[in-house]
Amino acid sequence: MLKAPVSEIFCSVQGEGLYCGQKQVFLRFAGCNLSCKFCDEPAARGGDAFMEMSGAQAAMDILRLAGKNRAAAVSLTGGEPLLNWKFIKCLAPGVKKAGLALHLETNGVLYRELERIKGEVAVIAADIKLPSSTGGKAFWYEHARFFAVAPEKTFLKVVLTDSTSLADLKKAVALAAAIRPDVPFFLQPATPRPGGVRPPKGIFMKKACCWAAARLSRVKVLPQQHPIWGVK
Numbered sequence: 184m185l186k187a188p189v190s191e192i193f194c195s196v197q198g199e200g201l202y203c204g205q206k207q208v209f210l211r212f213a214g215c216n217l218s219c220k221f222c223d224e225p226a227a228r229g230g231d232a233f234m235e236m237s238g239a240q241a242a243m244d245i246l247r248l249a250g251k252n253r254a255a256a257v258s259l260t261g262g263e264p265l266l267n268w269k270f271i272k273c274l275a276p277g278v279k280k281a282g283l284a285l286h287l288e289t290n291g292v293l294y295r296e297l298e299r300i301k302g303e304v305a306v307i308a309a310d311i312k313l314p315s316s317t318g319g320k321a322f323w324y325e326h327a328r329f330f331a332v333a334p335e336k337t338f339l340k341v342v343l344t345d346s347t348s349l350a351d352l353k354k355a356v357a358l359a360a361a362i363r364p365d366v367p368f369f370l371q372p373a374t375p376r377p378g379g380v381r382p383p384k385g386i387f388m389k390k391a392c393c394w395a396a397a398r399l400s401r402v403k404v405l406p407q408q409h410p411i412w413g414v415k
């Protein structure tokens with residue numbers, strides 16, 4: 184039986200992006216193919232406890248939590264959910280049959296895997312990883328291929344830190360504008376952490392907003408809400 188490393192399944196309120204404020208059930212996969220310097224998710228690094236779960240087990244937990252909490256959607260998060268695309272393909276029909284919308288939260292790199300499950304998901308929340316923010320390598324080619332798979336279902340998010348360069352932000356805006364200029368495009372100032380990353384200065388945020396809004400029609404600034412609320 185096909186299993187996947189699941190770190191946790193829980194119900195909460197979405198704290199980022201287009202569906203911020205919506206009650207959702209979250210399935211968090213362990214493991215990620217990237218290593219961003221602002222990552223606040225132990226599950227991504229395999230440092231957290233996880234269990235190998237079958238699709239049937241996961242679906243049972245999801246439906247129970249969704250029914251009890253009247254959640255309308257299920258967010259697949261991580262880590263990187265697309266590392267488990269076969270598992271998602273097994274899980275999706277039961278979740279959809281129960282009337283729940285399936286949302287995918289992804290780092291926006293694994294475009295071949297997205298191709299395999301694009302018909303199963305209703306919403307794709309994809310990152311564009313700016314090399315100057317993540318401290319990692321560039322994924323411009325992969326992000327462009329990824330966004331082109333299902334642009335009508337996708338919204339984009341870029342995390343901005345005090346090391347983000349305007350040149351990187353301009354590239355991300357150009358990538359989005361070339362495919363879908365009315366894509367919801369979220370600028371997310373990094374959540375400050377003691378001894379860790381810091382958000383950009385206000386003047387940078389203003390420049391970033393002005394540049395993006397001149398080329399994309401649906402630009403929003405939205406910090407992560409959960410650290411502000413002090414909840415998961």
Ligand code: SF4
Pocket residue numbers: 215216217218219221222223224227261262263290
């Ligand atoms: S892609 Fe997301 S989960 Fe993976 S390392 Fe980066 S921030 Fe963490």
